[in-house]
Amino acid sequence: MVMCMNRNLKIIICWLFLLTCTGTGTLCLFAENPLQRLVEGNERYMHSTTSYAKDWDIKRSSLIQKQTPFAVIVCCSDSRVPPEIIFDQSLGDLFVIRIAGNVVDDFALGSIEYALSVLNAPLIMVLGHAKCGAVEAALTGAKFDNHIQNIVRAIEPAVKSVKDEPADERLEKAIKANVRNVIAQIKSAQPTIAPLVLKNSVHIVGGYYKLDSGRVELIN
Numbered sequence: 001m002v003m004c005m006n007r008n009l010k011i012i013i014c015w016l017f018l019l020t021c022t023g024t025g026t027l028c029l030f031a032e033n034p035l036q037r038l039v040e041g042n043e044r045y046m047h048s049t050t051s052y053a054k055d056w057d058i059k060r061s062s063l064i065q066k067q068t069p070f071a072v073i074v075c076c077s078d079s080r081v082p083p084e085i086i087f088d089q090s091l092g093d094l095f096v097i098r099i100a101g102n103v104v105d106d107f108a109l110g111s112i113e114y115a116l117s118v119l120n121a122p123l124i125m126v127l128g129h130a131k132c133g134a135v136e137a138a139l140t141g142a143k144f145d146n147h148i149q150n151i152v153r154a155i156e157p158a159v160k161s162v163k164d165e166p167a168d169e170r171l172e173k174a175i176k177a178n179v180r181n182v183i184a185q186i187k188s189a190q191p192t193i194a195p196l197v198l199k200n201s202v203h204i205v206g207g208y209y210k211l212d213s214g215r216v217e218l219i220n
């Protein structure tokens, strides 16, 4: 079963890159490896064969002068979804933006702009996760009289898009719709990110983390 799922994941990845490489000729040179690193790291994490958490002093020393993260991860603040652990990556590998519900605001977009234009990160993953409390709050129409309401409001378009789906599928579909909406928001962000996307200088993908298996599925 696991092997079958792995094979399916690889087929999806191949398909994804065949699609994105068509007509560009340049994207594959730097975009394929970063995503592979995430996928392979997630496999190690799932099978408890993680490779990091050693030689921290050497790693710290190597990063004092500069950082060169290979991916930006936009994910939820949920304590069960720490990107460095679930992708088995080390210090300096991931540039992480965490906000409940993996939504983005001006500060988050500014952070992404820095990662792309100054640090030259070639990949962005927007990562949703199963049983996301922020999306669930938006789905149930919960009202808050504090800043939480701003997060719920940002997720409402995703919730509206799944209102006709079966009740037992609505949460997962809303979480994935929210990831797609955030990807669209990032891709269209002016003046820095949108031109980089148009030039294929950065590749953006969506992910969905499963709390039970630990697997990150790519969202098409």
Ligand SMILES: [Zn+2]
Pocket (backbone or CB within 6 Å): 076, 077, 078, 100, 101, 102, 129, 131, 132, 133, 134, 135
């Ligand atoms: Zn969440």
